[in-house]
Amino acid sequence: xxxxxxxxxxxxxxxxxxxxGQIIMPKGNLICPGCIRKLSWVRGPVCxxxxxxxISETAEYCSDCAIHPRSFSNGMAxxxxxxxxxxxxxxxxxxxxxxxxxxxAEAAYRKYAARIARLSPDLIIPVPVHKSRMKKRGxxxxxEFGKRLSHYLEIPMNSSLLIRSKKTVxxxxxxPALRLKNxxxxxxxxxxxxxxxxVLLIDDIYTTGSTAEACSRALKKAGxxxxxxxxxxxxxxx
Numbered sequence: 001x002x003x004x005x006x007x008x009x010x011x012x013x014x015x016x017x018x019x020x021g022q023i024i025m026p027k028g029n030l031i032c033p034g035c036i037r038k039l040s041w042v043r044g045p046v047c048x049x050x051x052x053x054x055i056s057e058t059a060e061y062c063s064d065c066a067i068h069p070r071s072f073s074n075g076m077a078x079x080x081x082x083x084x085x086x087x088x089x090x091x092x093x094x095x096x097x098x099x100x101x102x103x104x105a106e107a108a109y110r111k112y113a114a115r116i117a118r119l120s121p122d123l124i125i126p127v128p129v130h131k132s133r134m135k136k137r138g139x140x141x142x143x144e145f146g147k148r149l150s151h152y153l154e155i156p157m158n159s160s161l162l163i164r165s166k167k168t169v170x171x172x173x174x175x176p177a178l179r180l181k182n183x184x185x186x187x188x189x190x191x192x193x194x195x196x197x198x199v200l201l202i203d204d205i206y207t208t209g210s211t212a213e214a215c216s217r218a219l220k221k222a223g224x225x226x227x228x229x230x231x232x233x234x235x236x237x238x
Contacts, residue, residue, distance in 0.1 A: 014027075015027075015029075015030070015099065016097075016099075017031050017032040017035050018030075018031055018035075018088045018091075018092075018097070018100035018103050018104070019031060019032065019035035019036075019038060019039065019084060019088055020032055020035050021091075030102050030103035030106060031103050038084050039079055039084055039085060040079060040080040040082050040084065040085070040236075041078070041079060041080075041111075042077045042078060042079060042080060042234065042236075045057055045059070046077075047060075047061050047062035047065050047075065048060045048061060048065075048073075048074075049061055049062075049065040049070050049072070049073055049074075049075055050062060050064070050065050050070065050072075050075035050077075050206065050209055050212075050229065050234070051074075051075030051076045051077040051206075051229065051231075051234060052064075052075070052077065052206075052234050052235065052236060053080065053236045064208065064209060065209070068209070068213075070209065070212075070213060070216070071213055071216035071217050071220055071227060072201060072212055072213070072216040072227040072228065072229045073226065073227070073228060073229075074115075074119055074228045074229065075206070075212075075228075075229040075230075075231075075234075076108075076111075076112050076115065076116075076228075076229065076230045076231070077206060077230075077231050077232070077233060077234035078104060078107055078108050078111060078112075078231070078232050078233065079232060079233040079234075080233065080234065080235075080236045081205060081206075081207070081233040081234060081235050081236070082236075085232075085233045086233075088100060089141075089204055089205060089232065089233060092141050092144075092204070093137070093141050093204070094137075096137070096138070096139070098139060098141070098144050101141070101144050101145050101148055102148065104145065104232050105145055105148030105149050105152060106148075106152070108149060108230065108232070109149060109152040109153065112230065113152070113153065116153060116155075116200065116228075116230075119198070119200075119226075119228050120198065121155060121198045121199060121200035121228055122155075122156075122195065122196040122197060122198045122199070123155065123156055123157070123158055123192070123193075123196045123198075123199050123200070124146050124149060124150050124153070124155050124156065124157040124158075124199075124200045124202055125146075125157070125158055125159070125161060125162050125199050125200070125201055125202065125215075125219065126140060126142035126143040126145065126146040126157070126159055126162075126201075126202045126203070127142045127162070127201065127202065127203040127211060127212070127215055128140065128142075128143075128159070128162050128163055128164040128187070129142075129164055130164045130165075130166070130167040131164075132167055133167075140159070141204050142202050142203045142204055143157075143159045143202075145202055145204060145232065146159070146202040149202065149230070155200065158193075160190075161189055161190045161192065161222070162187060162188075162189045162215060162218060162219065163187065163188050163189065163190075164186055164187055165185075165186065165187070165188050166185055166186040166187075179208050179210035179211075180208075180210040180213060180214065182210075183210055183211060183213075183214040184214070186214060187214050187215050187217075187218040188218055189218040189219050189221065189222035190222060191222050191223055192219070192222050192223040192224055196223075196224075197223065197224060197225040197226065198224070198225065198226045198227075198228070199219050199224045199226070199227050199228070200228050200229075200230055201215055201216065201219070201227055201228065201229050201230070202230055202231070203229075203230075203231045203232075204231060204232045204233070205231060205232065205233050205234070206229070206231040206233070206234040206235070207234075207235050212229055212231075215227075216229075
């Protein structure tokens with residue numbers, strides 16, 4: 001019965017590629033074979049803190065993390081944020097193409113499952129959106145990404161502990177210092193469950209790190225001892 005239902009749904013709503021938007025052939029794939037080669041995958045060397053690509057083979061941290069100590073560590077990113085990945089992620093966020101996250105979650109799992117197992121986080125927590133944006137969009141893309149990763153990694157996810165209590169102005173036109181100031185007091189966190197001391201923080205895009213830093217500070221105030229970071233795409237220093 002499930003097979004019949006899936007077949008009918010596939011005929012009515014065929015899966016589309018997260019990059020080109022066309023119907024994926026052959027069926028069963030999550031992305032076009034040609035489009036997967038267009039994506040800019042994050043490769044070493046990377047910053048030990050945020051996971052951005054860096055130029056130097058000898059440096060441990062990117063220029064941002066070297067100057068601004070972070071409350072999170074072991075950052076992991078799947079893709080570089082560029083002219084290919086940016087439109088795809090925008091379609092998820094603003095046009096409700098949540099199905100694209102099936103591909104990104106599976107790819108993140110394949111790339112980082114072993115590393116995440118070594119870090120052994122107790123809990124996955126997505127970066128929250130303000131309730132007004134949640135009402136407008138109907139979903140939180142970081143939460144949707146986290147749900148899929150939770151399934152693959154078999155690590156519980158909780159999207160009710162970390163709260164965005166203050167609606168901030170758009171971040172894109174602000175510098176790093178103003179971004180962090182803009183986010184001050186924007187996030188709060190309920191006390192973490194007993195023995196849930198290591199958190200894997202999930203988001204879609206990492207740029208200056210201001211959002212991840214504000215969330216990590218709130219999580220640590222609530223009892224987290226370590227906060228790790230995993231995002232779909234990050235800006236590159238190369």
